[in-house]
Amino acid sequence: MEFNWSYLFSLASFEDFWTASLLVAWLSILTWTIGVGAGFFVALARMYGPFWLRQLAGTYIWFFRSLPLLVLLIFVYNLPQLVPALRPILSNPFWAGLIALVVSETAYIAEIHRGGLLSIDKGQDEAAHALGIRSFGKYQKIIVPQAFRVALPTLGNQFITIVKLTSLVSVISLAEILLIGQRLYTRNFLVIETLVAVSFYYVLIVTIFTWVLGWIERRMDVARRTPGEIEIQAPKKAATAATSTRLVGADAVIELKNVTKAFGQKTVLDDISLDVMSGEVVSVIGPSGSGKTTLIRTINALQDIDSGSIRFHGDDWIDTERGYRLVQSFHQDVVHLGMVFQSFNLFPHKTVLENIVMAPSYHGMGSTAELEQKALDTLAKVGMSVHARKYPHQLSGGQKQRVAIARALAMEPKVMLFDEPTSALDPELVGEVLQAIELLASEGMTMVIVTHEMRFATRISDRIVMMEDGQMVAKVTKEELFAAAPDSRIKKFMEQSEAHG
C-alpha cells in the first residue's frame, strides 16, 4: 500500500481540522488560565491555611493527581444521570471537558506554584514586614511576581501537556483534532496519512504556544534587561558626613524591659533591658552567636519574645503579659523603624527606583512623580542616583546595601535598625556603606547598629553594648569605653576583634 501524499496535503486545508485546532487552543488556554488562578489559591491554602484548610488542599491535590483524567472526563460527562440539574452544562462536551481538565490540572498546577512560592527567599517577606507592606500587597507586589517567574517554565510545560490531554476529550465526543481524524480514517482507511495530519496540527499548536511562552519568559527575565538610562543629573560625588550636629535627647525612643527569648533549651536573650534615647546611636557588639541579631529583630517583631516588653516612643509596642502581643497600630507604625538587613533583601524584580518607591506608594505618601523625585534625592544622598534604573543584580554588594539604606529612609523612619550591614560585603566595599551610615548619624538619626566593625562602632556610637551568651555584659558610653581598664571584657573583645579583622 502506497503513502497517499496528495490526500495528506489536502488535509492541510481541511476546514474541520482548522476549526478543531482553534477549539483545542481555546480549551487549552481556558484550562491553563483557570488552573493557574485556582492552583495558586490551592497552593496558598496548602502552605499557609489553617490546619483544616491545609488538609483539605492536600487531599484535593492527592486525589485528583491519583485519578486518571479519562475516568474523570467520563464521570463529569455522565454526572447529569445523578444530578439532572447539571444537564444543560455537562451535556455539552466542551464544558464537561473544560471542567474535568480544570479540576485535574488545578491539582498539578498547585504543586508547581508551591515550588515557586517555596523558592522565594524569606528575606523578601522580612523586607515587606519591615516596610509595613501587609499580606495582600506583599503577595501582589513582591511574592507572586517572583514566584510566577520561577514557576513559568514549568507552567509552560504544563500548558503543552494540557494541549495533548485535550485529545482525551474525544471520548465524550468533542470534535477536537483526534476525533476529526478518527472520523476520516474510519471512512477512507488512510490511517497513517490522517494521523500524520493530526500530528501536524498538534505540533503546530504546541510550537506557536512554545514561542509565545518563551517570549513571555524572556520579557519577565530581569537578568536580560540592560540598565535603563537615567535622565537626572548625577551628583558630582556622594554626600559626605557633615560635622555632627547631633544631640542625644532625654526621651527614650525604644525601651526593652526584661526581654527573654529561648530557642528550645538555648536561651538566646537572657533578661535584656535597654533604652535607646532620641538621637542616640547604639552599637551592639559581641561574639558570633551571642544574640545580637536576635535582639535587634525583636524590636520590629521579626523575632517574637518569650517574656518582657518593648515600648516605642513611650507607647506600648510589644508585650507578653497575656501571650506575645503586638499593639493594634503595629503594622501602621512599624514603618517608623527602618531596617537594613545583612543580605540587603532588595526586591530583585524591581529597579532601584521601584524598590524605593514601592513602600511609600503602597502607604499613599504622595503621587508617583513626587515619590520618584524624593527617591532620587534619597539615592543621591547615598551616592546611588546614577544607578536608579538598574536592577539589583546589576549592582555591587556595597551599592545594593546603599540602596537598601535609601529604601528604608524613603519611609522617613524615626529610628534606623542595622543588622550587620557590612558582614556580607567584600572588605573594599565596607567603607562606602559605613560612610552612608555615618552621614545619617551626623544628621541626628536614632540608630541601633549590630556590627563587627569595632573602629566604626567606637567612632560613631554614643553607647556600645556588648552581648555574650544571650546576656548584655557591658553597656558603656564612648567616654566610659575610653576610661575602661585595658583588661575589661569589652576592651579585650574589641581589641581581639580588631586584630582578627
Ligand SMILES: Nc1ncnc2c1ncn2[C@@H]1O[C@H](COP(=O)(O)OP(=O)(O)OP(=O)(O)O)[C@@H](O)[C@H]1O
Ligand atoms: N530561628 C532560630 N531557631 C533556632 N536557633 C536560632 C534561631 N535564630 C538564632 N538562633 C540561635 O540563636 C543564637 C544567637 O543567634 P544570633 O543570630 O542572634 O547571634 P549573633 O550574635 O547575631 O551572631 P552573628 O554575629 O554570628 O550573626 C545562635 O546560637 C543561633 O544559632
